[in-house]
Amino acid sequence: MDTKHIQQLTSKLQELKAEVAKVIIGQEEAVEQMLIALLANGHALLEGVPGVAKTLMVNTLAKGVDLGFNRIQFTPDLMPTDILGTEILRQGEGGKQSHFEFVQGPIFTNVLLADEINRTPPKTQAALLEAMQEKKVTYAGKDYKLDEPFFIVATQNPIEQAGTFQLPEAQLDRFLLYVKVGYLSEADELQxxxxxxxxxxAEVNAVLSKEEIKELQYLVREVSINEDLVRFVNQLIRSTRPQDSSVEEAKQSLRWGAGPRAGQALILTAKARALMNGRFAVIPEDLEAVAKPVLRHRILLNFQAIADGTTADQVIDVLFSKIELKAAVL
Known part of the structure; x- marks a missing residue:
């Protein structure tokens, strides 16, 4: 892949941002984090109160890329087969025997919006696990490969508790990024x-094709990262585990730390952010920018920290300021 072609590809990322901005006013950080998840070939969970354009954000991004798009409205009565698909009996013709045929569900697409994912029971939530990790669906002993790129964006409301089911930790860990969507500034809200x-x-035009997105996902892994920064990531992730941490605040506030997948996610998303900014090497600011959405759903606060009003984001800030390796790489 020549340099000119790479520059053309990366410039299209800015075009895509501009197309999304035609509809989504403000929320630049949330939009960027969603794009980072797509480029890093992962999935994103968006959390925000009603009316902050979570669903509209995903719909608009889907229009900006030339990919298949489906939306599933998660409800308490939704069944796994409503997501994955099911087998139906086909009557034989011309003397042929009747047979079962698998009819694909809405998960067989490129971009899937799982709207209000916490409104459905864990049994149905778990239907997404294999697809999110292995990009395939298993039904009646047969594997059905999902088309790539495959990108799930789920939304949830943090304040409404009636009729909701908390996502299990195993489900949360499948999301590359946990994106917080907040209120707009006064100027943006006026606009x-x-x-x-x-x-x-506003009309949103598709600026990236399926093949171009796959090329960008390949390029993300080609972005270089200094070994000192990798060591810093390793130290940071290990410091979230209270039994091993050298950071006192982590021991006092955390019940459970992040696993190795968190380190992989931190490096890949930092690489994706570097590429989005026209760089082919990760810098410390890339790691710091993605640390919270990567880690906030992968660390568990203990009871005392919750009672004191401590948040996961506050703990992550402390870890960044206390890890000794940080001074060496900055």
Whole structure:
């Protein structure tokens, strides 16, 4: 892949951001983190109160890429077969025997929006696990490969508890990034009010093809990272484990730390961010920018920390300031 072609590909990422910005005002950090998850070939969980454009954000991103898109509205009565598909009996014709045929469910797409994922029971949530990790669906003993790229974006509401089911840790860990979608600034909210209460609708154009996204996902893994930074990532992840941590605040606040998958996620997402910014080497700022969405769902606070109002993001900030290797790499 020549340099000119790589530059053309990476420039399209800025075009995609511009297309999304036609509809999504503000929320630049959340949009960037969603794109990072796509480039790193992972999945994203968006959390925010109602009305902050979580669903619209995913719909708009899907329009900006030339990929298949499906949406599933997760409800308490949703069944695994409503996601994966099911077998139906086909009547034989011309003397042929009747046979069962697998009919693919909405998961067989490139971009899947799992809307309000915490409204469905764990049994149905678990239907996504194999697809998220292995990019395939197993039904009646047969494997059905999912088309690539395969990108799940799930949304959930943090404040509504009635009729919701907390995502198990194993499910959370399958999400590369846990993205917090907050309220807009006053200026951005004013712009939303002005631009969305008229008949004028913004048109979003697809700027990236399926093959181009696959090329970008390949390029992400080609981005270089200094071995000192890899050592820092290793030290950071190990410091989240209270039984092994050298950071006192981690021992006091955490019940459980992140596993090796967190280190892989931190490096890959930092590489994706570097590529998005036109760089082919990771710098410390890349790691710091993705640390919270990578780690906040992979560390568990203990009861005392929760009672004191400590958040996972606060613990991550402390870890970044206390790890000795950080001084060496900065």
């Amino acid at each position: 939303v009010l002005l631009s969305t209460t008229t008949n004028k609708k």
